[in-house]
Amino acid sequence: MKKVLFIGRSGSGKTTLCQYLHHQKLAYHKTQAVQFYDHAVDTPGEYLENRGLYRALITTAADCDVIALLCDATAPESLLPPNFGQVFNKPIIGIVTKSVLADEKAIEKAKDSLWASGADKIFVVDTLARQGLAPLEEALAIESR
Ligand SMILES: Nc1nc2c(ncn2[C@@H]2O[C@H](COP(=O)(O)OP(=O)(O)OP(=O)(O)O)[C@@H](O)[C@H]2O)c(=O)[nH]1
Ligand SMILES: [Mg+2]
Numbered sequence: 001m002k003k004v005l006f007i008g009r010s011g012s013g014k015t016t017l018c019q020y021l022h023h024q025k026l027a028y029h030k031t032q033a034v035q036f037y038d039h040a041v042d043t044p045g046e047y048l049e050n051r052g053l054y055r056a057l058i059t060t061a062a063d064c065d066v067i068a069l070l071c072d073a074t075a076p077e078s079l080l081p082p083n084f085g086q087v088f089n090k091p092i093i094g095i096v097t098k099s100v101l102a103d104e105k106a107i108e109k110a111k112d113s114l115w116a117s118g119a120d121k122i123f124v125v126d127t128l129a130r131q132g133l134a135p136l137e138e139a140l141a142i143e144s145r
Helices: 014-021 051-061 084-088 104-117 133-139
Strands: 004-007 040-042 066-072 092-097 121-124
Touching: 004 014, 004 051, 014 040, 014 092, 051 084, 066 084, 066 104, 092 104, 092 133, 104 121, 121 133
Parallel strands: 004 040, 004 066, 066 092, 092 121
Antiparallel strands: none
């Protein structure tokens, strides 16, 4: 099973997805510091929102197999810089979240942002509505329920 580093702006759904993938109850709590799961590392959105904290993401990525860049389809922008994924030198997946709350145009915009950031593959999910998650679980080789 792969270890995934989750990166995305605050509220993009990183913690919710980590909880889902680890069969935990989905409960909101603001991530204040890097959180380690069996198969994931969850980061605070502020690590992406403040350039000065990129280094912390790069260091944290060292022990991970895959980088997951999240883009909230309902957010005005992803805050993921173009080619952001390159600094990690690891496989990059893009995950569009909150797809049920967004229209097709917003989902396409989110995907474009993820491709531009360096995603090799993109998944469109809604974790609360339990949509689009099976292909992601398969890709991460986490047992599907
Ligand atoms: N409808 C919908 N809501 C979601 C989804 N993912 C997360 N949410 C909601 O969005 C809010 C923020 O989700 P979090 O998982 O805490 O976001 P985060 O990326 O961990 O945010 P930070 O810890 O601040 O960086 C919560 O109220 C979640 O229930 C989704 O796919 N669909
Ligand atoms: Mg969080």
